[in-house]
Amino acid sequence: MVGKKKFSHKIFDYCNGILLVILMMSTLYPFLYVIFASLSDSDLLMAHKGMLLKPIGFSVEAYKAVLANPQIYSGYRNTIFVVIFGTIVNIVMTSMGAYVLSKKTFYFRSALNTMVVITMFFSGGLIPNFLLVKGMGLYNSLWALIIPGAISTWNLMIMRTSFEVIPESLIESAKIDGASEFTVLFKIVIPLSMATIAVMTLWYGVGHWNAWFSAMIYLRKRELYPLQLILREILISNNTDSMLMGESAGEKASISATIIYATIMVATLPILLVYPFLQKYFVKGVMVGAVKG
Amino acid sequence: MSKIITKSTLPSIEKIGFAQKVKRDFSMNKSLWLMAIPVVIWYIVFHYLPMIGVVIAFKNYTPTKGIMDSSWVGMKHFKDFFGSFYAWRVIKNTLVLNLYQLIYSFPAPIILALLLNEIKNNHFKKAVQTITYIPHFISLVVICGMIVDFTASEGLINDIIAIFGGERISYLLKPEWYRTVYIASEIWRGIGWGSILYLAALMGIDTELYEATAIDGAGRWKQFINVTLPGITPTIIIMLILNIGKMMSEGADKTILLYNPSTYETADIISSFIYRRGLADANYSYSSAVGLFNSVINVILITGANSFSRKINETSLW
Numbered sequence: 046m047v048g049k050k051k052f053s054h055k056i057f058d059y060c061n062g063i064l065l066v067i068l069m070m071s072t073l074y075p076f077l078y079v080i081f082a083s084l085s086d087s088d089l090l091m092a093h094k095g096m097l098l099k100p101i102g103f104s105v106e107a108y109k110a111v112l113a114n115p116q117i118y119s120g121y122r123n124t125i126f127v128v129i130f131g132t133i134v135n136i137v138m139t140s141m142g143a144y145v146l147s148k149k150t151f152y153f154r155s156a157l158n159t160m161v162v163i164t165m166f167f168s169g170g171l172i173p174n175f176l177l178v179k180g181m182g183l184y185n186s187l188w189a190l191i192i193p194g195a196i197s198t199w200n201l202m203i204m205r206t207s208f209e210v211i212p213e214s215l216i217e218s219a220k221i222d223g224a225s226e227f228t229v230l231f232k233i234v235i236p237l238s239m240a241t242i243a244v245m246t247l248w249y250g251v252g253h254w255n256a257w258f259s260a261m262i263y264l265r266k267r268e269l270y271p272l273q274l275i276l277r278e279i280l281i282s283n284n285t286d287s288m289l290m291g292e293s294a295g296e297k298a299s300i301s302a303t304i305i306y307a308t309i310m311v312a313t314l315p316i317l318l319v320y321p322f323l324q325k326y327f328v329k330g331v332m333v334g335a336v337k338g
Numbered sequence: 339m340s341k342i343i344t345k346s347t348l349p350s351i352e353k354i355g356f357a358q359k360v361k362r363d364f365s366m367n368k369s370l371w372l373m374a375i376p377v378v379i380w381y382i383v384f385h386y387l388p389m390i391g392v393v394i395a396f397k398n399y400t401p402t403k404g405i406m407d408s409s410w411v412g413m414k415h416f417k418d419f420f421g422s423f424y425a426w427r428v429i430k431n432t433l434v435l436n437l438y439q440l441i442y443s444f445p446a447p448i449i450l451a452l453l454l455n456e457i458k459n460n461h462f463k464k465a466v467q468t469i470t471y472i473p474h475f476i477s478l479v480v481i482c483g484m485i486v487d488f489t490a491s492e493g494l495i496n497d498i499i500a501i502f503g504g505e506r507i508s509y510l511l512k513p514e515w516y517r518t519v520y521i522a523s524e525i526w527r528g529i530g531w532g533s534i535l536y537l538a539a540l541m542g543i544d545t546e547l548y549e550a551t552a553i554d555g556a557g558r559w560k561q562f563i564n565v566t567l568p569g570i571t572p573t574i575i576i577m578l579i580l581n582i583g584k585m586m587s588e589g590a591d592k593t594i595l596l597y598n599p600s601t602y603e604t605a606d607i608i609s610s611f612i613y614r615r616g617l618a619d620a621n622y623s624y625s626s627a628v629g630l631f632n633s634v635i636n637v638i639l640i641t642g643a644n645s646f647s648r649k650i651n652e653t654s655l656w
Contacts, residue, residue, distance in 0.1 A: 057558075061456055062462070065453065065454070065462075068466065068470060068529075069469045072469050072472065073469055079484065094497045094501075095497040095498060138376065145373050145377065151367060152360065152367075153374070160381060164385040166640055167633055167636070168388065168587075168633060169387075169389040169390075169391055170392060170612070170630060170632070171612055171613060171616060171617070171629055172394070172617075173387075173389075173626060174384070175616070176391060176394075177391060196377065196380060226367070226368075226372075226373065227372075230373070255477035255479075257477070257478070257479050257591070280480070280483025280486065281482060281483055281486055305483070320472065321468075324468060
């Protein structure tokens with residue numbers, strides 16, 4: 046009996062393991078392909094059919110072309126601006142909102158709560174929001190990517206829950222010592238919730254880094270385009286012309302492929318480099334939300 | 339007998355009106371109010387004003403006249419939409435894609451979590467998790483760029499198919515293949531990250547339950563059916579409700595990145611249609627009407643799903 050159980054368990058475990066390994070490989074391989082292809086010679090790559098196990102005809106030509114494109118730099122500049130200032134606005138606004146909502150003594154607490162939760166289920170829609178932002182004079186400004194998205198109600202709820210856990214007694218004794226609410230928020234509540242705040246910062250930050258839709262609808266000036274919008278043109282609208290100025294027609298076609306891959310790498314490398322260090326924070330954040338919410 | 343003190347016998351405190359209460363709370367909690375006000379203003383401006391702005395769905399809005407002076411047309415835009423060929427197409431596509439999502443993309447992270455839960459080797463488990471989370475962090479633009487490149491007729495996927503003797507197909511140009519590409523890439527991108535929540539729920543199941551059933555003679559499979567599955571069912575239900583709540587309004591950005599005129603007939607969904615008509619064609623009022631229709635259906639769906647779930651098994655969002 047025991048032997049039989051063990052055998053079928055073993056089979057299951059092996060199959061499970063193999064399945065998961067296949068999953069891992071199919072997740073990793075597309076990225077590996079991109080890396081190898083970006084470091085390959087463009088003609089050889091065009092001629093090659095099938096998977097790549099290493100770069101073909103090692104060449105950094107594609108990277109040279111990508112890094113010579115001024116739009117990559119303006120894209121980076123704009124994205125970094127939005128990530129930094131956007132995340133600051135996000136954290137300040139979300140903390141304030143979460144703090145107020147966590148105070149059971151606040152008179153309008155339930156009204157505020159209801160007001161906030163309703164927005165998770167009903168919204169005015171794309172067009173009214175667009176017209177509003179335009180009407181506020183935020184059109185063609187990077188602030189259109191920051192202010193309308195200042196608070197994510199989902200994150201607000203998570204932060205509120207983590208603030209609620211802080212013992213009232215701590216806050217009371219601080220107040221007896223003369224602390225104002227602001228002092229309590231900044232000197233006690235936030236430091237004690239550092240784990241959640243760190244996660245929020247990462248979530249908001251990565252969100253800003255990857256954002257493109259708001260930029261697409263609110264920005265007309267190319268100098269303001271964030272990185273992802275530039276990428277969209279290159280990768281999807283297949284508009285590699287700006288990079289190929291000066292190349293002859295024949296070379297134009299063959300550089301395109303490797304340029305596409307090099308561009309992906311240039312835009313994604315920061316996230317990939319930062320990812321291993323921050324992964325545990327991201328995961329913790331979801332756990333916090335799951336357990337408490 | 340001592341007099342029982344009731345509300346009516348207390349002095350004038352209870353006679354303080356609403357305005358007084360607000361004033362008193364304000365002076366007591368001045369800093370809280372200072373914190374609350376920007377947040378409240380932000381919600382009013384960026385969430386509630388647009389809700390009111392939705393009236394342009396019932397008007398013929400032109401930027402020159404502004405919202406107030408544009409003329410009323412009542413249900414005209416709604417009638418135009420539902421009478422048109424597009425309504426049927428985008429509603430059908432939205433529903434079909436969502437159905438496929440519920441059948442394929444929704445269970446995938448659950449299955450992964452269940453499989454991962456059975457892995458004893460912690461290093462292997464962590465490796466799988468670390469790697470499968472990556473696609474979630476890569477921007478959608480990059481992911482779609484890769485999809486566009488790999489599914490091209492000369493792209494990687496077709497190369498592999500050709501090696502096995504198959505026919506090269508330009509997947510993103512064929513309406514009959516669009517849904518497959520959309521759902522498959524969605525599973526690929528979300529399976530890892532989506533499994534975190536379920537893994538957390540699985541870890542929350544009381545180990546004593548497993549021990550108790552083992553003592554009663556339950557094998558691995560029986561334990562799975564009787565302890566594991568019921569343990570994560572509440573989580574699954576909540577996620578399902580949330581999923582239903584987002585169904586009608588999400589997907590615009592991925593759709594816009596992946597579709598093109600040759601695949602509109604299966605790719606165009608309500609939200610991408612709203613974008614194209616509203617912003618690309620500047621048909622503001624018409625597009626707002628479609629958007630309003632979308633939002634209303636959303637609310638109906640999520641309240642319906644929530645009530646239904648509450649009746650069936652007492653798990654619900656509210």
